[in-house]
Amino acid sequence: MAQKITTDEKILNAFSKLLEENGYTETTTKKIAQAAGVNESTLFRHFKDKEQLVKELVQKYMSDIDTVNAGFIPSGDIVTDLMRVADLYNHFVEAHKALFLIGMRDSFQFPKLKEMIIQLPMKLKKILVFWMTEMKHSGEINGLVNIEITATNYITLILGHALIQNIYTDTGLDISQVDFVQKNVRDFAEHLK
Amino acid sequence: MAQKITTDEKILNAFSKLLEENGYTETTTKKIAQAAGVNESTLFRHFKDKEQLVKELVQKYMSDIDTVNAGFIPSGDIVTDLMRVADLYNHFVEAHKALFLIGMRDSFQFPKLKEMIIQLPMKLKKILVFWMTEMKHSGEINGLVNIEITATNYITLILGHALIQNIYTDTGLDISQVDFVQKNVRDFAEHLK
């Protein structure tokens, strides 16, 4: 039942990997072809040009983003739920790391890209605001909490963490996702009670 | 008393500006020379190679970083002091925007760079930890607060904000530094009381 890996996939995988490591411009078509184990010109038969490779990743990102809603089923417990959101974002970034990175690094070359990248945090913020409003009504969240600000804070926090995690690796400021969730997110959550 | 602007500075300024806008690889020596109003080869007389230009910016960054300590004079009021830290970081990033950006975008090309970039957050964290410990002793900060975690959270927060501010501009998630400090930082501070 060996799953066949198509040339398209081989190329996209190689591209994605190199993108993470070296950024868009440094990821030459020659290197992609080499990493994918195909001829350089094959690459252009499969994807009209280098930019098309990015667009392909974006498409996947955008279609995946629609599934995020379904991934968040509130438990009613603040700590658990906030952790869930953090993990949701983290997993998504992990799964689309290459795109997340060039969304930062090469956004000037792909002006539309940053708008796509930011859609996930914005969607999560909406989810948070909706959920926090409910939690406030049910008394789980302290009545004095400013939801809009808190939600923004939380998103900024996990975005900052993703940044540290993926760019500033091994710099002394990075904490594992598990630790981050166990400690910092939990700490954040406590304040809302 | 007209301050003469040297060729060195003209080049570095042009380089810095283009770096912000287009990233390292897209900033070609031709463009730098053009923007600086000098001949392309002049550039190489002043700076051994393109990388040297980065190193020059780093040197400035590193020497400036030493002055940060002096910039933080605690007032004793939590909110005020935390705001001060946020502004301190923000101003520093503003003043070294180009470097901050390539620290993210082109870190793979300059492995040592991210270690330098991260030094500021780490230094601020140290300052925070030291200051919070004092505040805890003096009762200004709640005895239950976990200083290490809270400090990390705070740094992550302002780093996340800097990211949004400088990369994801005009995406709907960015708030002005003033608003961020007035609302989100203040909110964060309140929880510590």
Next chain:
Amino acid sequence: MAQKITTDEKILNAFSKLLEENGYTETTTKKIAQAAGVNESTLFRHFKDKEQLVKELVQKYMSDIDTVNAGFIPSGDIVTDLMRVADLYNHFVEAHKALFLIGMRDSFQFPKLKEMIIQLPMKLKKILVFWMTEMKHSGEINGLVNIEITATNYITLILGHALIQNIYTDTGLDISQVDFVQKNVRDFAEHLK
């Protein structure tokens, strides 16, 4: 009795059409295949390589050229007969336009081609010389006319016209074949009386 059009013909037709419009080098095998509605590799199954396509056209040209003799049946009237020769050449060029054009444009790539292309004018010249000699004897053509020179002139004239007609279209110097024959050829003919 629907005449089936073979793949060979589809390809040759597409090739011929593109050749007229874009010349040999710009007529890529991809475009030929596309225009013919077949797969690019099919093309190579039918014709060993791109040059073979030219050779195929040449063959047709060469076999058609043999029929030219039969196409000229002298009427005895100078004007009528000269017009007939001009039309003969014109029709032939029309029918083999693609080849005529690359005979000019890409002759360096096909050294033998120009020798083939020139065969038609040369054949017509022979016909002319033979016919004019007879006409001179019968008194239709002025005894002082130098046949060799006049024949050369005439051929050069209709070649020049074909050139203007097919290359320098819409440039202000081109006259329709009908006008050319009605006016210029007639004028030329008058001088021989």
Next chain:
Amino acid sequence: MAQKITTDEKILNAFSKLLEENGYTETTTKKIAQAAGVNESTLFRHFKDKEQLVKELVQKYMSDIDTVNAGFIPSGDIVTDLMRVADLYNHFVEAHKALFLIGMRDSFQFPKLKEMIIQLPMKLKKILVFWMTEMKHSGEINGLVNIEITATNYITLILGHALIQNIYTDTGLDISQVDFVQKNVRDFAEHLK
């Protein structure tokens, strides 16, 4: 007083030469550079792109064309004057052979080019018409001659000759310019008396 040959000229000369021999597309930038004895990239410092090289030749052609008027000083003798026109055109074509050829061969790639190429014949035609009108008045040219038609014929004739001369060399139909002028042009002229 050795005339220095600039790199610009070296490149243009090489380009021009290769153009005559091989046409536009086959004349690769690599070959040009090689023939000019410079590095391929030098070529692009001197001329923005390959097309610019053509434009450069065109400019020369167009500025030279203005001098043609001055080159025709009527003697009053029909034969002499017509010969002069034929020579004028011939010399011009010789001096701009490369352009004349790609004007035919690659006209589809340079749509504006053929309009420029045709300007010389058209200018010569104007000169002819003007001159023939005068000659008709003075009685040198037969009153029955249709000037417009005759001029067109003559231009078509020398264009046809140029074509044969430059493309269909060594094919058996080509006559030397000297012979062409001495025999055919003279013959043509006689008819006008």
Next chain:
DNA sequence: GATGAATGAGCTTTCATTCAT
């Protein structure tokens, strides 16, 4: 007999850098 996938050589162009003046 026709196709889709793959290839290597070659194209035009831009890069960072060096050299002579």
Next chain:
DNA sequence: CATGAATGAAAGCTCATTCAT
């Protein structure tokens, strides 16, 4: 000290052609 001219290497991309199915 600054420049203009030159360079080799490498970029993205297209070409005619072959091979397995």
